[in-house]
Amino acid sequence: MIRIEPSWDFYRTFLTVLQQGSLSAAARELGLTQPTIGRHIDALETSIGFQLFIRSPQGLIPTEAATDLRPHAEQLASNAAALLRAASGQGGGVRGTVRISASEVIGIEVLPPILSALSDQHPDLIIELSLSDAVENLLHQEADIAVRMVEPEQDALITRRIGGIPLGLHAHRRYLDKHGIPEKLEDLLDHRTIGFDRESAFVRAIRKRVPLIELMRPSFRADSNLAQLAAIRAGFGIGVCQVALAKRDPEIVRLFKTEFTLPLETFVVMHENLKTTPRCRVTFDALVEGLLAYLGK
Amino acid sequence: MIRIEPSWDFYRTFLTVLQQGSLSAAARELGLTQPTIGRHIDALETSIGFQLFIRSPQGLIPTEAATDLRPHAEQLASNAAALLRAASGQGGGVRGTVRISASEVIGIEVLPPILSALSDQHPDLIIELSLSDAVENLLHQEADIAVRMVEPEQDALITRRIGGIPLGLHAHRRYLDKHGIPEKLEDLLDHRTIGFDRESAFVRAIRKRVPLIELMRPSFRADSNLAQLAAIRAGFGIGVCQVALAKRDPEIVRLFKTEFTLPLETFVVMHENLKTTPRCRVTFDALVEGLLAYLGK
DNA sequence: TCCTAATCATCTATTTTTGTATATCAGATA
DNA sequence: TATCTGATATACAAAAATAGATGATTAGGA
Numbered sequence: 001m002i003r004i005e006p007s008w009d010f011y012r013t014f015l016t017v018l019q020q021g022s023l024s025a026a027a028r029e030l031g032l033t034q035p036t037i038g039r040h041i042d043a044l045e046t047s048i049g050f051q052l053f054i055r056s057p058q059g060l061i062p063t064e065a066a067t068d069l070r071p072h073a074e075q076l077a078s079n080a081a082a083l084l085r086a087a088s089g090q091g092g093g094v095r096g097t098v099r100i101s102a103s104e105v106i107g108i109e110v111l112p113p114i115l116s117a118l119s120d121q122h123p124d125l126i127i128e129l130s131l132s133d134a135v136e137n138l139l140h141q142e143a144d145i146a147v148r149m150v151e152p153e154q155d156a157l158i159t160r161r162i163g164g165i166p167l168g169l170h171a172h173r174r175y176l177d178k179h180g181i182p183e184k185l186e187d188l189l190d191h192r193t194i195g196f197d198r199e200s201a202f203v204r205a206i207r208k209r210v211p212l213i214e215l216m217r218p219s220f221r222a223d224s225n226l227a228q229l230a231a232i233r234a235g236f237g238i239g240v241c242q243v244a245l246a247k248r249d250p251e252i253v254r255l256f257k258t259e260f261t262l263p264l265e266t267f268v269v270m271h272e273n274l275k276t277t278p279r280c281r282v283t284f285d286a287l288v289e290g291l292l293a294y295l296g297k
Numbered sequence: 298m299i300r301i302e303p304s305w306d307f308y309r310t311f312l313t314v315l316q317q318g319s320l321s322a323a324a325r326e327l328g329l330t331q332p333t334i335g336r337h338i339d340a341l342e343t344s345i346g347f348q349l350f351i352r353s354p355q356g357l358i359p360t361e362a363a364t365d366l367r368p369h370a371e372q373l374a375s376n377a378a379a380l381l382r383a384a385s386g387q388g389g390g391v392r393g394t395v396r397i398s399a400s401e402v403i404g405i406e407v408l409p410p411i412l413s414a415l416s417d418q419h420p421d422l423i424i425e426l427s428l429s430d431a432v433e434n435l436l437h438q439e440a441d442i443a444v445r446m447v448e449p450e451q452d453a454l455i456t457r458r459i460g461g462i463p464l465g466l467h468a469h470r471r472y473l474d475k476h477g478i479p480e481k482l483e484d485l486l487d488h489r490t491i492g493f494d495r496e497s498a499f500v501r502a503i504r505k506r507v508p509l510i511e512l513m514r515p516s517f518r519a520d521s522n523l524a525q526l527a528a529i530r531a532g533f534g535i536g537v538c539q540v541a542l543a544k545r546d547p548e549i550v551r552l553f554k555t556e557f558t559l560p561l562e563t564f565v566v567m568h569e570n571l572k573t574t575p576r577c578r579v580t581f582d583a584l585v586e587g588l589l590a591y592l593g594k
Numbered sequence: 595t596c597c598t599a600a601t602c603a604t605c606t607a608t609t610t611t612t613g614t615a616t617a618t619c620a621g622a623t624a
Numbered sequence: 625t626a627t628c629t630g631a632t633a634t635a636c637a638a639a640a641a642t643a644g645a646t647g648a649t650t651a652g653g654a
Contacts (some may be wrong), residue, residue, distance in 0.1 A: 008305035008377055024601065030595070033643050048384040057601045057650040065387040071570060072380035075438075079376055080305055083369035087345040090362040141372075273368060330613055335632070354620040354631050514640065 006047040007272040012080075014052065015073035018066060022059035060068040073139055088126070091277045095124035098283045101143035104226040107131040109245050111147070114290030118283060125279055138269060144280050146269045147287065158270045158285070162291045164263020169255040170246040172235035176253060184236070185259055192219040194231045194239030245293060266291060298570055301339045303344040310337040310376075311349065312370035315363060318424060318462035319356035321388070379438040385423070386576045398440035401523040404428045405583045406542050411587030415580060422576055435566060441577050443566045444584065455567045458579070459588045461560025466552040469532035471496040473550060479535070482556055489516040489535030539593065 016026040016037075021146040030037070041060075045052050052069075053060035062070075102111060107129055115127050130143055130172025138146050138157060152159060155210045175192075182188055195218025196203045220231050220275070232239045233249060242264070246252045268287045313323040313334075322332045327334070337355075342349050345577075349366075350357035359367075386393025399408060404426055412424050428439055435443050435454060449456060477487055492515025493500045517528050522538070529536045530546060539561070543549045565584045571577040 005377075005381070008309055011377065011380065012305055022601065034602075035604085035644085036642055039641080048381070048387075050384075050387055055602060057648090059477075059601065065384075068387065068574075069380060069383055072376060072383055076305075076373065076376045076380065079369060079373045080302075080308065083308065083366060083373065084302070084345075086366055086369055087362075090345075090347055090365065107467075277365075319631065331632075332614090332634085333612055336611080352632060354618090356631065 004047065006044050008076075009071050010040050010044040011076050013037055014044055014066075015070070015077055017041060017053065017060055018062055018070055018073070021182050025059075073290045078140050079265065082144075085144065086277070088247040089277050092278070093281045094122040095125070095276045096279050097126040097128060097131060098145065098279045098285070099128040099143045100145050100147070100283065101130045101132060101138070102147040103129045103149065104224055105229060105242065105245070106147050108226060109229070109242075110291070110294055111287075114286060114294075117290075118286040122279075122282060125283070127283070138271060141271070144271065144274055145284055145287065147291070148267045148269055149264055151265065151267055152269050156272050158275055158284075160288050162266040162268060162288065163295050163297065164265050165295060166243045167240050167264055168243045168246065168257065169238055169260050170232050170241055170243075170252050171231060171238040171255060172249075173251045173253055175233040175237060181253075185256060188216060188238065192237030194220045194228050194237050195217055196221065200209055213289075214239075301344065303341050305373075307341040307344070308370050308373050310334055311341055311363075312374055314338060314350065314357055315359055315367055315370070322356075322417040329404050375438045379441075383442065383574070386574050389575070390421070391419040391575045391579045393576050394423040394425055395425060395442065395576045396425040396440045397442050397444070397580065397584070398427045398429060398435070399444040400446065401428045401521055402526060402539065402542070403444050405523060406526070406539075407588070407591055408584075411583060411591075414582040414587075417577060419576075422580070424580070435568060438568070441568065441571055442581055442584065444503070444588070445564045445566050446561055448562065448564055449566050453569050454574055455569055455581075457565045457585050459565060459585065460592050460594065461562050462592060463540045464537055464559040464561050465540045465543065465554065466534040466535055467529050467538055467540075467549050468552060468558050469529060469546075470548045470550055471532040472534060478550075479552065482553060485513060485535065489534030491515055491517045491519070491525050491534050493518065493525075563592075 013026065013030065016029050017023060020026045020029055023041070024034045027037045041052060050065055051063055052066040053062055064195055082084060085097045087096075089098075100107075100111070100115075105202075108131070111129065115129070119125060119127060131245045138152070139263060151161070169188075179191060182191055193216050195216065220228075220236050220239075229241050229245065230241050231237070232246070232252065238255065240262075243254065243261075246254060268291065270280060270284050275284075310323065310327065310329075313326050314320060317323045319524055320338070321331045324331045324334045338349060347362055348360055349363040379472055382394045382396060384393075386395075397404075397408070397412075405428070408426065412426070416424060418420060434447070446530055448458070466485075476488060490513050492513065517525075517533050517536075519525050519528070525536050526538050526542065528534070529538055529543070529549065535552065537559075540551065540558075543551060565581060565588065567577060568580050572581075
């Protein structure tokens with residue numbers, strides 16, 4: 001039974017201990033001392049009435065109860081960070097921190113010049129870029145704005161459709177010189193191809209489009225699209241990547257230009273709450289404009 | 298510029314001051330003293346670098362900045378409460394607090410017997426009932442389970458469709474004795490009717506079904522369906538309410554049984570995270586079963 | 595086997611936070 | 625006008641939280 005509400009700071013301490021694995025490490029992380037962290041955990045355990053950690057000389061091992069509470073504590077941390085970001089943007093004008101979530105490929109290959117120009121225009125704007133393909137992080141307020149490849153169905157979000165980024169099959173000229181150029185799609189079965197590690201919505205979309213993919217046995221697998229792109233650039237074999245990115249390297253050749261093309265629908269998404277805050281508004285617009293330009297629109 | 302992260306407790310204090318409107322009232326609310334609350338606000342203002350309140354002898358007036366931060370602070374409070382509820386349910390078995398959100402009518406007229414039976418079966422279960430028609434409170438974790446009249450489109454939610462609760466036009470016999478029984482739908486225009494205060498999705502659904510409603514000039518308006526039900530029971534006039542509720546009072550007569558009937562789709566909804574926690578599982582099942590029984594299924 | 599490095603627990607001095615009491619101000623009321 | 629009630633601000637003492645130092649325990653490596 002919980003008698004009095006614990007200090008919210010205890011939640012922060014609790015999460016940090018979970019993340020760091022020991023009182024000492026959490027103390028270093030938070031700029032406090034180990035006895036203080038220990039007292040916080042003790043107080044929290046007393047307050048909620050059960051044990052959160054098993055102490056050991058190697059650190060603290062979370063109990064099942066602690067693991068159950070972890071997502072709540074993480075959300076609390078996200079919200080606290082969101083509040084601070086909101087606070088940093090106060091005072092009118094474009095200033096403060098804006099946190100953008102995007103896929104690895106987009107974040108590394110496409111966004112930097114867009115964000116760089118934005119930053120030049122608004123020197124007081126601090127840009128954080130979080131690279132992840134998880135769709136949910138807008139709802140958890142881990143980011144203010146997201147570039148997504150699936151249309152979100154959430155009402156509280158403002159969504160702007162950018163269009164389909166064309167994907168194509170590509171290989172490095174070095175690879176083709178050595179292994180020959182496939183003439184028909186079926187020839188791909190005899191080539192070294194680059195594929196996905198795990199099943200995902202994106203992979204299913206490709207399969208649907210080109211059932212042949214099903215039969216292929218990739219000789220290189222990676223979940224990270226970035227790693228796949230690197231593999232194509234390194235001449236490892238034939239893989240799927242954005243046409244615009246491939247064009248940057250004159251040594252990379254597009255294959256089956258007519259037979260295989262796949263538009264990757266792209267959206268810029270923002271919390272409705274943030275539409276009036278200048279820094280988010282400006283960043284949202286810059287992303288939309290920059291991505292449209294990237295698509296040649 | 299924010300230099301060091303403020304204590305999370307300051308956020309709680311900040312929100313309480315916003316809610317209560319003065320340092321003194323917030324101090325009473327939190328069980329602290331007015332100087333302490335004042336120091337918390339001072340420290341938070343120093344930390345984030347701008348003023349949150351204008352002090353006055355009548356209390357504290359929030360600045361625009363404070364108003365902007367308010368939703369974040371509220372979400373923080375919801376999450377902290379959700380964490381505590383999760384904590385209260387630890388230890389296996391059906392125990393702890395479960396928070397249910399439902400519309401006023403459902404919560405007052407339909408749920409009590411269901412929840413009462415549930416409570417008898419599980420003495421360690423503490424039930425909180427939050428009456429509101431806002432759809433979003435599941436996402437904000439203000440409730441664990443919700444009874445909703447619109448199907449949520451959110452992926453992270455578990456939804457169970459109950460079916461359509463039939464609505465009908467009703468009036469008290471006392472009213473009909475005095476004003477006569479309308480023969481045709483058009484006759485309603487000459488009667489005292491009970492209508493809605495504001496536009497809502499529910500109202501639009503009714504309008505679509507029975508365009509005649511558009512023409513009616515209700516002599517009693519209330520947003521609260523509960524107030525409308527009370528008005529029908531008091532013999533004020535003719536209004537819309539659940540058929541099953543009207544039947545409980547033999548003095549209430551249903552009108553235009555064939556011409557006017559409207560099923561109110563009903564869903565029980567729960568966060569996916571909570572499906573393994575016994576108290577939520579059990580409550581969810583009890584609500585589904587109870588509501589199906591209420592519908593005669 | 596012994597040494598090192600990491601951990602948590604405990605005790606005490608110090609710093610920080612909080613509470614108490616009081617002063618001050620603005621508005622409502624007789 | 626005098627008074628009462630609510631509010632914030634300030635000074636100082638009390639309480640609480642914190643840091644620092646030390647000891648005990650364990651794992652891993654020479």
